Structure formats: structure tokens, C-alpha cells
Amino acid sequence: MRTRIVTLAVVSAAVAIVLFGLPLAVAGALYAQQYKILDLERQAERAAVRVSLALTEGDDPTEDDLDDVGELTFRSVYDTDGQLLLGRGPETGDQFVDKANGGRVSTGSLNGELVAAVPVIDAGDVVGVVRVSGSASTLLWPVGLAWIGMIGLAGLAIGAVYLLARRQAARLAQPLDQLSTAAQRLGNGDFSVRLPPVEYAEIDAVGSSLNRTASRLDDLLARERAFSAEASHQLRTPLTSLRLGLESALERADDDPRPALLQGLRSTERIERTVEELLTLARDTHGAVDALDVGALLAETRGQWSAQFEEQDRPLIVVVDPQTPPALASGAAVRQVLAVLLENALVHGQGPVRVSARDAGDAVGIEVSDRGPGITLTDAQLFTRRSPSATGHGLGLALARRLAEAEGGHLRLARPSPPQFALLLRAATSV
Template sequence: MRRWLALLAAAITSLVLIALLVPMALLIRSVAENGAMSRATATAESVAVAAGSPALELTVEQARGGPFPVTVFLPGGGVLGATAARDDAVRLAATGRSVTAHAPGGRTVLSSALTPEGTVVVRVFVSDAELTRGVREAWLGLAALGLLLVALGIVLADRLALAITRPIGAMAQVSHRLAGGDLTARAALDGPPEVRSVALALNHLAGRIDDLLAAERESVADLSHRLRTPLTGLRLDAESLADPAEAARIAARIDELQRAVTRVITEARQRSNEQSCDAAEVVAERAAFWSVLAEDQGREMRLDLAKGPLPVRVGAAELGACVDALLGNVFAHTPEGVALAVRLTPGVRLVVADEGPGFPPQALERGRSGAGSTGLGLDIARRTAESAGGALELSPGPGATVTVTLSPALALS
């Protein structure tokens, strides 16, 4: 676009300059010719005034040093001044007329004066160089001015194009960032009003997308919190059935339902890598939620949580789901009354420990916990830790201890 605007400006400026400078150049030439002829005529008249007086020779001699050669044809056939032929123009001027005629290499101006001896003819020769004196310099000046104006037009057109293309290019970069998942990208309100209007609309669209995704994450998080506790209670009820076969069948169906719910929640909770939250606030909130069930089951729940803020590189919904998965495993796979502890250190390290039977070595593999569990809870915790730049560790018994290490964030988003 910049190139086309520059070419367009150059073409328009050139046409305008041609329409203006060509007539001006012809006018300058005409003015130079008229000026030279006027000066030659004045010289001829000044010499003709001295005709018939003793000062004629002195006047001709003085005119010899001027730009125009002067020749005086006397009545008796004599000639004063520059050598020149007595041509038809001279003979015509001898009849008492002022004549301007073309001559080889220029023009002649002839003026006559009547004296007692006869008619004196004064001939002044104007060379082509005198007729065009200063014209070439003036034309070169006009050409330089034209080129300067064309260059100035191209520069101004380029600046104008840049004022349009730069904001458009910046908006294209913002759109690519939005498409790549960076929902914090915003376009600068620069450029002409139309471009600023487009940038404002793009920013409004980006903000709307961000709001919709935030609402979706909140809905998914709420769904997660609503479903996990009933599923845990349903599993406990299934394990308390008297018929082991029926209990196993119902537990398998519950595991299948838990896998489906977790898969839906995980797929819906796709987030930007730029999210962060306060780990101290999220862990405290989820621990308070599960403490009600711990009290109902007669479990001692010890909390040792560092004071916040502890910003981490994971969203609040994702970290809450991780805590729910770890605590849900404790409640689902340890007998009622078994104590548990939740610790959060400034590291940031989240430790969930219980006094139950512990985990087998394959616990991190989904569906192979070996204790009736699908392993989904630990897998959720592992993926949450890895997405936040951390890791998950299991400690051997007695009891089970899960340590989730999270990567600190520079600031809360």
C-alpha cells in the first residue's frame, strides 16, 4: 500500500508540475527575448539621437563595449562601428522606418535618423546567446524545484501511508496473538479515525471473548465442585453394600461416571498460559469446603497454610480442581476417621498427607491405582502441576503423602 500511494503521489505531482512549469518555462524564455530586444532597441535609439552631431563617433565607440554590436550606416556609404553588410533590412530602414529582422545567429534592430546629409541607419545586432541569457539557469531551477516537489509529495504520501499501514499491521499482530490464545493482547488506538474505530472494535471483541471464557471457567469450576462431593458420597455408599459383587459393579459404574465427568471438565477448562492465582487463598477455600465432610466422618483435618499472597502460574479453577482431586482421593480411599493434613509452604509446595494404607507404585497411571481407584485424581493433580511449571511427587507409607510443587508467578493476573 505504501508503494502504490507513493507512485500515485509521484504521478499526480508530476502532472501538476508539467501543467505549471512548461508554460512558466516558455514564459521565461519569452520574457528573456523581450528584455534583450528592448535593451537593443534602447541602444539603437540612443545612437540614432546622436546622428548628425559630432558626438556620433564617440557614442558608437561607447556602445562598442556593450553586449550588442552597433553599426551605423552613413548617407554617403560610410560605416561606423562593427562591420555589417548593407542588406535589405538596412535599405528598408533607410526609407525612415524602424525594422526588426532575423539575421544569422540572432536578430537585428534597425533605427533611422534624418540628417541634413541624408538618412542615417543604426543597426544593433542581438545574438541568440543574448536572447536566451539566463533562460537555461531559470529552467534548471524550475526542474530542480519540480524534482524537489515530486520528492516531497512522495515523502508525504509515504508518511500518510505509514500512518495507515502501521496501525493496521499492529492490529494484524494483535489478531494473531488472540488466535494463539493470548487474550491480554489489545490494539493501540492510533491512526485515522476509521482505523481507530476498527482497533476499538477489535479490543471490544477481545474483551468479550475473555469475559465469555472467564464465565465458562467459572461455570466449569462450579460444576466440578458440585459433582465431586456427590460422587464421593455415592462411592462410599456403594462400598458399604453387603453384596460385594453388587458393590464392585456399582463402584465400576461410579468410576466410569467420574472419568467422564473429569474428562468433560478438563476439556472445557482449556486456559491461557498467562493465568495466575493466589495459591494461599484457593487452598484455604477448598480446605474449608472439605472440612465439613471431614467433620461428618470424624476425621481430624490439620491445616498448616502459609499466609498469602502466593501467586502461581495456574488459574484458580485449575488449582481448585487439583486440591479437590487430592482431597477427594483421601476421602474415597481411606476409612472414615482416618486423619489427614494439608500443608502449603511459601515454596510454593502443597502437601496432602493421610494415615491410610498409602499408594501402590503405579498410582500415577490412570486406571491402575490398585485400590479400587481410577487414578484420575492424581493424574489431574500431576497435569495441573506440570502445566504450572511444577511437578507431583508421591511418598511411600506409612500413609500416603502427595506433594505438588508449583511455579511462582511474577504477579497475579
């Protein structure tokens, strides 16, 4: 590409120089020729004045009469019959001398010479002719120098165009090379690639499109990866519960297996719902949301989690303020956030767990608290995703905060000791 740009620029400059320089050179040569002919004519007129007295009296002019300051010229005098009287010129008058014998000044070029012939007039009669000539190549040598200078300037201009074209081609090719490299990186799976803006609008438009594509692909990949990690985390508890229930039923072979099977069926349904909700949230297909009945959602949550807390002799208390308005949020997202908070309370907390909902002005506040040890992590550490092998309250909280923010809400640690988490959601009455 760079070679094409440089070649095109140099060829365009050369064509422009030829189109403008050639007529200028020709015009300059013609002007110089006319100027030299006028100079010859002036020399001839001066000589005609000097020889007019001798010709009028019938005498022959002398060499001094033809002497002039003009150089590289040949001066001669002819009689009315066209015969050479003095000087250097053809023995018999040529067309210019014949025309001058008619009483008119004659100028022009002939056989590589520039010629000017001026009649010598006395009392209205032509008494002779003065002819001045010179070699065109000798008289017009400044034109040759001018042409050489023009050719030199043309070479300099083409050289300057070449250098500027190379520089501009490099500047233009650099963002295109970056664009090509970015496209290759994107094709190889590097979705973090981003192109900075440049000074070319067309390239910026392509770069912006590539950046948007990379961002969408990066977001899609991150969402799918997050789903894998989040699904693993969210499914661990119901799978563990299902496994423990089945192992307990096997150990009590004489007992009725129906309670264990019913408990396993409920765990399976919970796993199925969790998978569906996580798929919906990961692919962001839940679309617009309707007003969410927070009381009904918390009652459903209590039914799902109360048995697990009772196994540890820890009551699960759900309190809903009658003035609590509906929330503008996805039920799937809120259920997953509560699942993270309740699981953390179950694993890391102590004593009864209280889940309350209330009117928080233009928001709906849902609080989850227990009587466990205080949390010493900072907010940034607490809600940052860590490795799957990490332990503590931080496990799953990154997912919970991201889900809350995706619904236009916010999840925060309201009180570090004893721990209390607050989930704020948009109230349906605030819109």
C-alpha cells in the same frame, strides 16, 4: 503498500512541478527575451542620437558613434534606401530596417537573432536607421541557467517528497502491519491481543473493533473454560455422595435397596440441576431476574444439604429474619454460592453450621458460619482461583465471589475465626 504510497507521492510531485514549473519557465524565457529586446532598443536609441548629426550633414558616421557599453551585440547604420553605411549587419536592410525607415521602432526575432531598429529623425524626417542585433542563444544564456536551477530545485523537491513519503508510508504502514499481525494472532486463537490507539481515526476504528472482538472471544473462552473447572468442582460432592450410597447398598445386599435408590435419584436430580444452572450462568442466558424469596431458597438448601451434615453429626441450622426482603439475584447463582460455602463448611469446618438471612439496609445479608479452625489466608489469597489439587477454603470461593459480583452483590470473609462468610445481595425494595 509502502511502495505504492511512495510512488504515488513522487508521481504527484512530479506532475505538480511540471504543471507549475513549465509555464513559469516559458514565461521566464519570454520575459527575458522582451527585456533583452528593450535593452537592444535602448542601445539603438543611444546610437541614433550619436549618428544623427553626421547623417543630417550628409557625412558618414564613424565607429566611435556606434561604440556602446552593451556587449555581445552588433550595431549598424543604414540610409533611407536601406543600404548599409557602417557597422556589422546585412548589406541590404531587412524587414526591421524597412519598418524603421517608415518612422517606427521595429523589434523582434529573426533566424535566431534578436533585433531592434530605431529610425534617425531630423526635423521630422527620417535620415537613417540604426540597427542593433545579437544572437538569441548568447543574449538569453541567463535563462538557460535559470532553467538548470529550476530543474535542480525540482530534483531536490522530488527527492524531499520521496524521503517524506517513505517516512510517512512507514508511519502509516506500521499500524497496519500491527493490525495484520493482531488479526493473524486472533485467528490463531490468541484472544489476549490488544491494539493501542494511533493517530489515524480510520485505523483506530478498525483496531477498536478488533479489540472488542478479541475481548468478547476471550471472555467467551474464559467462561467456557471456567464452566469446565467449576462444573467439575461443583459436581464432585453429589457424585461422591451417589457413589458412596450405591457402594453402601451393594455391601448390604440383604437390605431393601429402595432407600439407596431414592437417595441416588435425589443425587442425580441435584447433579442435573447443578449442570443446568452452571450452563445458564456460564453462558449468561438467565437475563433479567425477578425478586428472589430468600427464605424459600434457604429452606430448599437445607433440604438438600441437611442429610450430608447429619451423616457427620453436624446440625445445619437455617435462620431467616421475618423482616428479610426479597433479593434481586438469580436463584441459580445464589444456590451455587451457597453450595460452595456449605461444601467448604462440610469439608473443612467443625461443629454446627449456621445459615442466616437478614435485612442489611438496602441489601440482603446471608451469612454462613461454623466452628472450624480460623482462616489465616488474606482476602486476595482466599478468593483467588488455585489449581484443582489445592486444598483449603480457597477451593471454589473464586467461583462464588465471581457469581456474587455478577449478580451485583459481594462475597467476603466477615470473620476469620471461627469462620463466617457474608453474602450481600441487592434488596428488591432498594430499586
